[in-house]
Amino acid sequence: MRSEDVWHRAKEASDFVMFAPLLEEVFATAKRFSLYIEPDRDPYEQRLDDYEEGLTVAACDAFFAKLRERIVPLVAKVSAAPQVDDSLRFGEFPVKEQEELAYYLMRTMGLDLGHVGLSTTEHPFTTNLGSHFDERITTHYHTDDFASSMYSVVHxxxxxxxxxxxxxxLAYTALDCGVSMGIHESQSRFYENIIGRSRAFCELVFPKIAELYPGQMAGHNAEELYHAVNKVQPSLIRTEADEVTYSLHVMIRYELEKRIFAGQLAIADLPAEWNRLYKEYLGVDVPDDKHGVLQDSHWSSGLIGYFPSYALGNAYGAQFLAKMRETVDVDACIAAGDFAPINAWNRENIWRHGHRYTPAQLLDRIYGAPFDPEFYLTYLETKCHDIYGV
Ligand SMILES: [Zn+2]
Structure with a gap:
């Protein structure tokens, strides 16, 4: 698409003015399409519904209002606390050992390597070739930071x-995929964050990392790894954000998209508004548009209304965890490296159904109750208390 090409060049040059006319067109086209599909509905809500069936602007507003109310002060408290030392993840980590770590992680988390392949790309992703029998994941090895690929693989x-x-x-049918973007992200983030950044997981994998990199890990321990991979630091780039600040990056994009669709924000005013919200919610100063409004590819590809599914995924996962804990001793399973009971719960309640249900129907089947972000907020607050004592 022309907008993607111009976005690439505009980002490189950090030149929003170059991209603005295309972005104007992308938003106008997206809005026009929404009105073709559902003429009587709020066009932005139609966009949301496209990625997360049944999601409304009212529900999304309420969700983000709750996040804003609890996460913004939490981040401020953590920022004022003594910082954690994350130096053990940085250094010189040759690719060969990182590759071995990747396969160790895939086996540990219960992936069937007969049906799931691993490769490398610039940006990690997952895809399948025709059906769920032939699944492919990718990662990117950074030789100066082993944890980057490690968490890409787990995600x-x-x-x-x-x-x-x-x-x-369900193979070879339209139901052979997940419920929605949000529920899919709930699973990737469940393994990456809820499991992968738990103390039990760090204790499980540290010996393997130390075996692969004995020199680099000398004098370090699992507790240091746990702190390093849970460091909270307000930053400029969404894809590099930690678990606590991540949803605030999403919230900013949601607010801006909604206001543009409603005609309350002009494209020309977007960079200034972006920078203002980053200062307000994350306390950071945006130096230029490359590290600000031009950072993501989504808008240039016409993906408007897509961002909220990332934050919803985080929150769904925490709600699933609470239910799973009623019947599965999650920490004991992780400590033992036995993912079978965890995976069996997810398979029984979520995976096997493919695309049969809407997100609300799935939650109702599992919980008998609607979506509730309280689980997610409590989870974040508990972790910050554990690591930072706030
Ligand atoms: Zn993902």
Whole structure:
């Protein structure tokens, strides 16, 4: 698409004015399409519904209002606390050992390597070739930071577990995929963050990392790894954000998209408004548009209304965890490296159904109750208390 090409060049040059006319066109076209599909509905809500069936602007507003109310002060408290030392993840980590770590992680989390392949790309992703029998994940090895690829593999591995856990009878049908973007992200983030950044997981994998990199890990321990991979630091770039600040990046994009669609914000005023919200919610100063409004590719590809599914995924996952804990001793399973009971719960309740249900129907089947972000907020607050004592 022309807008993607111009966005690439505009980002490189940090020149929003170059991209603005295309962005104007992308938003206008998206709005026009929404009105073709559902003429009587709020066009932005139609966009949301496209990615997360049944999601309304009212529900999304309420969700983000709750996040704003609890996460913004939490981030401020953590920022004022003594910082954690994350130096053990940085250094010189040759690719060969990182590759071995990737396969160790895939096996540990219960991926069937007969049906899931691993490769490398610039940006990690998951895809399948025709059906869930042939799943592919990718990662990117950064030789100066082993944790980057490690968590990419666990994240993409979560997507692949979901896909390959679909009932075989759904293969080659339109139901052979997940419920929605948000529920898919709930699974990848469940493995990446809730499991992968837990103390039990760090204790499980540290010996393997130390075996692969004995020199780099000398004098370090699992507790240091746990702190390093949970460091909270307000930053400029969404894809590099930590678990606590991540949803605030999404919230900013949601607010801006909604206001542009409603005609309350002009494209020309977008960079200034972006920078203002980053200062207000994250306390950071945006130096230029490359590190600000031009950072994501989504808008240039016409993906408007897509961002909220990332934050919803975080929150769904925490709600699933609470329910799983009623019947599965999650920490004991992780400590033992036995993911079978965790995966069996996810397969029974989520994966096997493929695309049969809407997000609300799935939550109702599992919980008998609607979506509730309280689980997610409590989860974040508990972790910050554990790591930062706030
Ligand atoms: Zn993902």
């Amino acid at each position: 993409e591995g979560g997507h692949a577990l979901y896909d390959t856990g679909s009932e075989d009878g």
